[in-house]
Amino acid sequence: DIVMTQTPLSSPVTLGQPASISCRSSQSLVRSDGDTYLSWFHQRPGQPPRLLIDSISNRFSGVPDRFSGSGAGTDFTLKISRVEAEDVGIYYCMQASQFPYTFGQGTKLEIK
Amino acid sequence: EVQLVESGGGLILPGESLRLSCAVSGLSVATNFMSWVRQAPGKGLEWVATINSAYNSWYADSMKGRFTISRDNSRNTLYLQMNNLRAEDTAVYFCARLTDVWGKGTTVTVSS
Numbered sequence: 001d002i003v004m005t006q007t008p009l010s011s012p013v014t015l016g017q018p019a020s021i022s023c024r025s026s027q028s029l030v031r032s033d034g035d036t037y038l039s040w041f042h043q044r045p046g047q048p049p050r051l052l053i054d055s056i057s058n059r060f061s062g063v064p065d066r067f068s069g070s071g072a073g074t075d076f077t078l079k080i081s082r083v084e085a086e087d088v089g090i091y092y093c094m095q096a097s098q099f100p101y102t103f104g105q106g107t108k109l110e111i112k
Numbered sequence: 113e114v115q116l117v118e119s120g121g122g123l124i125l126p127g128e129s130l131r132l133s134c135a136v137s138g139l140s141v142a143t144n145f146m147s148w149v150r151q152a153p154g155k156g157l158e159w160v161a162t163i164n165s166a167y168n169s170w171y172a173d174s175m176k177g178r179f180t181i182s183r184d185n186s187r188n189t190l191y192l193q194m195n196n197l198r199a200e201d202t203a204v205y206f207c208a209r210l211t212d213v214w215g216k217g218t219t220v221t222v223s224s
Contacts, residue, residue, distance in 0.1 A: 001173070039211045041157075048206055048214040049149075049157060060212060092157055096210060099170040101147075101159040 002026050002095055006104035012112045019080040021107045023093035028073050030097070037096035040069055040078045043106075044089040052091075053078065085111065114138030116207045121218030128197055134190040134207030134215055142185040147210045148192045150203035151217075160205070161192065197222045 003026040041049035053069035093104040120132040148160040161181040204217040
């Protein structure tokens, strides 16, 4: 199984400042067809996860452009250019390149 | 509008069985990869199972042999049959078209 490791697990950030979360996979997420299925989600307490980024860097419909994804192979990053109050919560990466699908442990973003 | 509504959760004794349902509107369960994801109290997201249009299915190792994912195309409904439930199966169970559409979840509590 592919293990997804996120760092940091907790990220206190000042409003208006940038934030960055790393996600590393235990093996390459590049499939034989050349695609890489790495997604990022945001979850608030009591709510389902909300898709932010698909296929490493494709921002989902309605997601603010302060969110961006990058990376390749085994190393991926989610960046928030300027953190807003509504961005607090837990962020998860997930790989769907290979079954079993696996999630990172989650990174808690909080405001300083 | 696409909507996924889970039902069937509740309090159940260890060793018993439960069937979760996910009523889907706005997309067809017959033509999409449909999945179940769970989240234990205070924990991260865990992929459970996926079924595709050809009725192929995949399961997390810890659920193989105990859980069965299925669908009823005429009712446009996804199911998760869970047998021999354990305390560690206690979680909120989300139905999803990974990665972009999620239900709100239904809570399963396994306890004596």
